[in-house]
Amino acid sequence: MKTHKIETPFEExxxxxxxxADRKLVDTAKDMTRNSYAPYSRxxxxxxxxxxNGVIIKGSNQENVAYPSGTCAERTACYQASALxxxxxxxxxxxxxxxxxxxxxxxxxxCGACRQALAExxxxxxxxxxxxxxxxxxYKLPSVSSLLPFTFTEF
Numbered sequence: 001m002k003t004h005k006i007e008t009p010f011e012e013x014x015x016x017x018x019x020x021a022d023r024k025l026v027d028t029a030k031d032m033t034r035n036s037y038a039p040y041s042r043x044x045x046x047x048x049x050x051x052x053n054g055v056i057i058k059g060s061n062q063e064n065v066a067y068p069s070g071t072c073a074e075r076t077a078c079y080q081a082s083a084l085x086x087x088x089x090x091x092x093x094x095x096x097x098x099x100x101x102x103x104x105x106x107x108x109x110x111c112g113a114c115r116q117a118l119a120e121x122x123x124x125x126x127x128x129x130x131x132x133x134x135x136x137x138x139y140k141l142p143s144v145s146s147l148l149p150f151t152f153t154e155f
Contacts, residue, residue: 006149015136018131021050022140025094026133032073033098035062040067044098045108046064051082052089052125056117057081074114078121089125093118093144096133107132107139115148124154 015023019123025048030044038061045061059077063070074095097104109132110118122128127143145151 003095007078008141008146008149009140010141013140014024017136018138022092022094023130025050025056025092026096026131026138028058029073029094029131029133030103032058033080033103036073036150037099039063040061040065044100045073046096046098047077048094049090049128050092050093051085052079053085055085055088057084061119062071072111072114075117077115078114082121086133090118090121090128092129093132094130095130103133103135105134105136107134107137112148115127115144116152118144119151120153121147123151 027091029046029049032048033044036044036046038044040063047059049057051057057077057080059073059080061073063078076095078090095108095110097108118128122144130141130144130147132139
């Protein structure tokens with residue numbers, strides 16, 4: 001038997017420490033929480049994806065009374081990016097969440113389904129940096145695979 005260890009490297013920033021381009025992406029994700037349709041969970045999530053061509057694609061979570069029919073902000077954004085800009089690599093994604101009248105104090109990360117969806121685009125185009133916004137700190141991870149180390153991208 002062998003024991004293996006998986007570590008997740010990430011950097012923590014304050015908003016002011018972020019490079020200007022990353023602040024713009026975070027601000028876009030924060031703005032997108034306002035476009036969320038979340039009457040059931042009241043958990044408003046926004047996402048912003050920077051494409052290789054400089055375009056920023058936006059997404060927000062969209063709930064439905066038939067609960068599994070809703071879509072998370074991250075998948076809304078990545079599917080829109082692929083549909084509107086086929087063949088253009090995704091380079092970064094920023095994610096923010098707002099609930100109970102304020103942004104989350106600590107960063108939130110994508111759910112498993114969103115991690116898997118993003119992992120497929122990362123397998124196709126290369127690393128997608130992940131920026132997770134929280135009022136008390138912002139986490140930057142080098143790739144989606146940092147969040148999902150045993151990705152399922154081939155069958």
